[in-house]
Amino acid sequence: MTNAELQLLVEEISIQSFRRPFLHKAYFNPRLRTTGGRYMLGSHDIDINRRYLVEHGMNELIGIIKHELCHYHLHLQGKGYKHGDQEFKELLKKVGGPRHCSSLPGGNTRKRFVIYSCSKCGLQYKRRRKINTKKYVCGRCKGKLRFDKEIVLDDGES
Template structure:
């Protein structure tokens, strides 16, 4: 599906379910990683994640579009467009839009745990990101931190 086809799909869904036109841009954003879509408050555009279309199909994408259009139309009308607002929840239910999108299986990347220990009290620290050992010290005894090992986990 191209961005042009996506734009026409969003416009059709907007007219069919909301009975209001969508007058801004909808496009696939390759930088989206953890979310199915995003409504931009400043520009009123909608970014969508192409991976949801490839992995879950058109039905999931249509649900994400309906969810983002709920944000769009409520924000344009000056009503409560946030997830916790009753207006938003009622409109989600009315148009049968999902509150959350399904999880992607392809986003599970290889995770790692870095093991550090204190040179004085031997307290071990597990971290996902590197620690600058010349800058940070042990929280218990203020001893010097030493890198021990890296454990890679396949998710």
């Protein structure tokens, strides 16, 4: 499916389900990783994650489009467009859109931790990302930090 075909599909769903036209752009955004779609408040455009179409099919894509169109139409009408707003929940239920999209298969279930310790007092620091040990010092005694080890846990073990 191309961006032009996606644009036509979004316009069609907007008319059928919401009885309102979609007057902005809809396109696939390859940078989206953890979400099925995104409504942009400033430009009123809708980004869609192509992987949901590939992995879950057309029904999942239509559900994501309905969800994002709920944000779109409520925002333009000045009504509650956020996930927690009652108007959003009611419109989503009315048009049959999903509250959340399905998860993508093969997601990253590995967790990485980097362990540093202070060379002066021995305090250990557990971090998700590597840090520059020349730039940072121990928060307790201002001693030098040193890299100890990197731990990779599978299946979300802590």
